[in-house]
Amino acid sequence: MRVLAAMSGGVDSAVAAARAVDAGHEVVGVHLALSRNPGTLRTGARGCCTIEDSMDAQRAANLLGIPYYVWDFSERFKADVVDDFIAEYQAGRTPNPCMRCNEKIKFSALMEKAIALGFDAVCTGHYAKVLTDENGNLELHRASAWAKDQSYVLGVLTADQIAHSMFPLGDTPSKAEIRLEAEARGLTVAQKPDSHDICFIPDGDxxxxxxxxxxxxxxxxxxxxxxxxxxxxxxxxxxxxxxxxxxxxxxxxxxxxxxxxxxxxxxxxxxxxxxxxLDLRELAGTSFTWAGIAPATLTEAFACHMQVRAHADPVPAMAQLIGEELVLTPDSPLNMVSPGQTAVIYIGTRVLGQVTIARTVSAVERVTA
Incomplete structure (x- = not known):
């Protein structure tokens, strides 16, 4: 297959690209320039998308012997992620910019361009898995190592996007193993720290x-x-x-x-x-998508697990489509959830879909919107 490897300049995406090469695919590396004025250097584990990150990605591509390009997505990133982030806070909601970036940039704008150029798949360093069910349908699942699982931020993917996605790190037991593999391959990013902050707010303020x-x-x-x-x-x-x-x-x-x-x-x-x-007995929203085949009976309540933050524990809940709203009712009141956040829905390890929370109902009969 022709594979476009999205290379952030970090160790995960570098090893993912290397594994795609090892698998015999025709791989091309691409780094996304998401800022018109990127910083020169990172500061510890803060931020990403700096000039240093681009250079790290290029060094990794050179070592792997694959072509490497930088694509400028800064205007779309500003409109779809940065401006959206500002507007959401201004409206009293709490957005997740990583979800928007995956939805609008990495698995929309990038994938659309990749497919138009004849690539079969986009490869990233996310810890998640694409599996096939008994009927041949592709499904998005949690990574084998739940401690590193990143399926939550991929909950916005559609069935078509999943069909063109490749996650070579999904079965890796730990990040430590990825770093050891990177060292063995001679990748200079082997011990590079992870980025933990919002990339366009590198100082964390x-x-x-x-x-x-x-x-x-x-x-x-x-x-x-x-x-x-x-x-x-x-x-x-x-x-x-x-x-x-x-x-x-x-x-x-x-x-x-x-x-x-x-x-x-x-x-x-x-x-x-x-x-x-702050305890909530109900969450609901009209902006929802399904990561593959949707449940057959959406108007009837069905059991699932829901997760409202990237590193939160999933909690048992019931889900049901009522009118135009997807309504989630946790088995026990859920604490500290804000409109604007994303609730990702799971059936076992499978990512079923996601909804942006627009309305919440307090367990003490107070309603926020």
């Missing part, structure tokens, strides 16, 4: 980054009864479940901490209250 773009907009902090407790400088600086940095001067009578329960951008108000008020 999300609040400061948003403040620069959205400015200061003073508003009130109130309790669940509407009593004013303090003020803030912009709702975009807060997320559901936040406790630290809220800046309330009035303590609770019992001394218990307060958490952000709601972000109301229309009235520029934050609602705070006790932690138990």
């Amino acid at each position: 999300t609040k400061g980054w948003l403040d620069e773009r959205l400015g200061v907009s003073p508003g009130d902090i109130v309790d669940v009864d509407g009593k004013r407790l303090g003020g803030h400088e912009g709702t975009h600086s807060f997320t559901i479940g936040q406790r630290k940095g809220v800046g309330i001067g009035i303590p609770t009578p019992d001394g218990r901490p307060r958490f952000v329960l709601e972000v109301r951008p229309k009235t520029n108000t934050l609602v705070v209250g006790p932690k138990e008020a």
Whole structure:
């Protein structure tokens, strides 16, 4: 097969490309330039997509003896990921830019271009697996090593995208094994640290980054009864479940901490209250996709597991299509989930699909939207 290997400059994508070469595929490496003004060097494990990353990817491609290109996707990345990130926070939601990047850039824009150029598959360093069911249908599954599993951020993939995806690291037991393999191959990125932050906010200061773009907009902090407790400088600086940095001067009578329960951008108000008020009995959204064949009876509730963060534990739930909404009801109340987050749905190890959370229902009968 003709395989386009997406090479970020990290160890995972380098080893994935190497394994694709070993498998006998005709491999071409490509690095995505996602910023018009990329930084020169990384700082520890912060950020990615720097000039240094591009050079690391090129060195790996040269060692593997494969052609290497840099494709400029910066304009689309800004529109589909960066601008979306700003708009979501401005609307009081908590977005996941990695999900949007996979949905709009790596497995949409990149894959579309790859297929147009005659490639059969896009190879990445994600830890996940594509398996075939008894009827010959392709399915997306968790990696063998759940500790490193990255299937959550791939929950946005469609059936067609899965059919053109290749994840050579899916059966690897650990990241340590990948680093040892990289060393044995002579790849200079063998001990390069992972990136853990939002790539376009390399210093990790999300609040400061948003403040620069959205400015200061003073508003009130109130309790669940509407009593004013303090003020803030912009709702975009807060997320559901936040406790630290809220800046309330009035303590609770019992001394218990307060958490952000709601972000109301229309009235520029934050609602705070006790932690138990964050427990949710229902999550729902109209923006959902299926990673392969959808369940046969969506209008009837079916058992599944749902995961709301990349490193969260999956929890048992029921899912059902009610009108235009996909409604998820966890078996036990789920804590600290915000509109804008993505709930990925699993049946066993299979990724069934995902929904962007637009509405939540509190276990104490409070509704946020």
